[in-house]
Amino acid sequence: MSAAETSQPSETAAPRRTALDALHRALGATMTDFAGWDMPLRYGSERDEHVAVRTRAGLFDLSHMGEITLTGPQAGQALDHALVGNLSALKPGRARYTMICDERGGILDDLIVYRLADETYMVVANASNAQVVLDALTERAAGFETEVRDDRENYALLAVQGPASPAILKSVTDADLDGLKYYAGLPGTVAGVPALIARTGYTGEDGFELFVAPADAEKLWQALTEAGADAGLVPCGLSCRDTLRLEAGMPLYGHELTTATTPFDAGLGRVVKFDKPGDFVGRAALEAAAERAADAPPRKLVGLVATGRRVPRAGYPVVDAASGAVIGEVTSGAPSPTLGKPIAIAYVDAAHAAPGTAGVAVDIRGSHEPYEVVALPFYKRER
Amino acid sequence: MSNPQHLRYTKEHEWLSATDENGVATVGITEFAANALGDVVYAQLPAVGDTITAGETCGELESTKSVSDLFAPVTGEVVEANQDVVDDPSLVNSAPFEGGWLFKVKITDEPAELLTADAYTDFAG
Numbered sequence: 391m392s393a394a395e396t397s398q399p400s401e402t403a404a405p406r407r408t409a410l411d412a413l414h415r416a417l418g419a420t421m422t423d424f425a426g427w428d429m430p431l432r433y434g435s436e437r438d439e440h441v442a443v444r445t446r447a448g449l450f451d452l453s454h455m456g457e458i459t460l461t462g463p464q465a466g467q468a469l470d471h472a473l474v475g476n477l478s479a480l481k482p483g484r485a486r487y488t489m490i491c492d493e494r495g496g497i498l499d500d501l502i503v504y505r506l507a508d509e510t511y512m513v514v515a516n517a518s519n520a521q522v523v524l525d526a527l528t529e530r531a532a533g534f535e536t537e538v539r540d541d542r543e544n545y546a547l548l549a550v551q552g553p554a555s556p557a558i559l560k561s562v563t564d565a566d567l568d569g570l571k572y573y574a575g576l577p578g579t580v581a582g583v584p585a586l587i588a589r590t591g592y593t594g595e596d597g598f599e600l601f602v603a604p605a606d607a608e609k610l611w612q613a614l615t616e617a618g619a620d621a622g623l624v625p626c627g628l629s630c631r632d633t634l635r636l637e638a639g640m641p642l643y644g645h646e647l648t649t650a651t652t653p654f655d656a657g658l659g660r661v662v663k664f665d666k667p668g669d670f671v672g673r674a675a676l677e678a679a680a681e682r683a684a685d686a687p688p689r690k691l692v693g694l695v696a697t698g699r700r701v702p703r704a705g706y707p708v709v710d711a712a713s714g715a716v717i718g719e720v721t722s723g724a725p726s727p728t729l730g731k732p733i734a735i736a737y738v739d740a741a742h743a744a745p746g747t748a749g750v751a752v753d754i755r756g757s758h759e760p761y762e763v764v765a766l767p768f769y770k771r772e773r
Numbered sequence: 774m775s776n777p778q779h780l781r782y783t784k785e786h787e788w789l790s791a792t793d794e795n796g797v798a799t800v801g802i803t804e805f806a807a808n809a810l811g812d813v814v815y816a817q818l819p820a821v822g823d824t825i826t827a828g829e830t831c832g833e834l835e836s837t838k839s840v841s842d843l844f845a846p847v848t849g850e851v852v853e854a855n856q857d858v859v860d861d862p863s864l865v866n867s868a869p870f871e872g873g874w875l876f877k878v879k880i881t882d883e884p885a886e887l888l889t890a891d892a893y894t895d896f897a898g
Binding site: 724 | 808809811812814815817833835837838840866
């Protein structure tokens with residue numbers, strides 16, 4: 391038996407290790423090279439980890455994510471210029487999902503930006519793009535009164551996700567979690583450790599992301615593990631993180647989002663704020679992309695649900711079942727533990743993109759497997 | 774993890790039982806391979822009556838993150854495919870050497886390089 395295809399990226403340089411590396415190994419994690427980092431893929435069964443996050447709680451090490459801090463009186467204006475969002479309008483203590491595009495409107499990365507104080511913002515980039523984002527922000531902020539600081543070495547990032555996560559976190563912090571809205575962040579103390587506590591995540595569940603000093607990461611991990619034991623919290627790896635985000639219809643850089651894609655092509659045009667003050671990088675190209683998308687969207691991002699059991703993978707063609715003509719391409723696919731069927735996100739020609747469109751198939755290594763077109767997301771938690 | 778002594782192994786992480794009185798052996802993948810794959814969610818096994826050739830692809834196993842080709846450890850005719858595994862592929866993870874066997878083959882030819890349990894354990898690490 392040999393792996394014929396895998397969606398795991400691999401790099402040749404010696405991988406970096408997070409502050410929790412020894413702990414992961416002690417827990418018996420299967421490690422994988424991800425964007426140059428040696429990260430836990432899973433500790434046991436990725437399906438069990440997935441179900442734990444949907445029904446109880448999961449604990450993730452996300453220390454590979456890239457943190458960049460902007461400080462100074464014009465930090466907000468610099469971000470308005472550098473990113474597609476209106477970050478100067480963000481209230482301190484709140485967070486926003488946004489993107490950084492190139493001059494042609496292509497997506498360099500998708501980001502979460504936290505406004506930590508009036509003159510302090512933290513940008514969180516994907517591990518694979520952290521250097522690109524840092525370089526672009528440094529260059530784009532040059533004319534503004536702001537300092538761009540590479541904070542990647544200064545933070546470990548732990549995430550507690552799932553319906554039991556508020557109760558678990560409450561038991562180890564005095565911070566006002568009830569007052570902490572979704573997409574907000576505040577400084578506090580968790581298990582005696584100073585942390586930026588953010589109500590964000592990438593799983594489709596309620597949950598928290600905790601930015602702490604790397605030296606404190608192990609203490610925090612152990613405290614959360616103990617606090618969550620009765621609630622059924624389990625350590626979770628990147629494998630279930632991917633199936634969780636896929637069910638929640640959340641895009642992944644390198645799959646749904648690339649430099650060849652504008653936010654409008656990805657159905658995420660709402661993150662582009664043309665009415666913000668000042669000019670921003672990519673504006674002209676994005677205005678053209680917005681018009682194109684409104685007039686005649688070439689392809690749309692849709693959900694596909696299998697009737698059979700074979701799993702679509704990134705790059706597989708979507709075809710018209712009757713003619714065999716290629717009508718799209720899968721960008722992410724996996725067996726969905728929640729639906730009990732394989733699911734995929736795919737770019738599909740507009741003519742075949744309406745939910746319920748019949749006769750759509752995925753070419754799975756030569757065999758045309760029937761799929762149902764559905765609206766994203768596949769899964770939405772009850773609030 | 775331990776690899777049963779009474780089986781023989783390939784470098785593609787399949788195991789092969791001793792043949793019965795009809796010259797039929799059972800084939801599966803090792804626990805090492807099952808762990809490396811992660812949760813197996815789909816098994817495409819060779820069909821009864823198929824002739825398989827040692828070293829050539831004869832099916833595939835699909836897990837959450839990847840799909841892997843299944844290679845024939847020997848040459849012969851498939852006489853049974855494990856329907857339990859088709860119905861519940863997680864058997865490959867939970868019982869790779871027992872209920873998670875994949876198919877039975879009537880051997881006509883076998884390569885010389887099948888490994889003993891100890892040699893395979895050294896190979897797989």
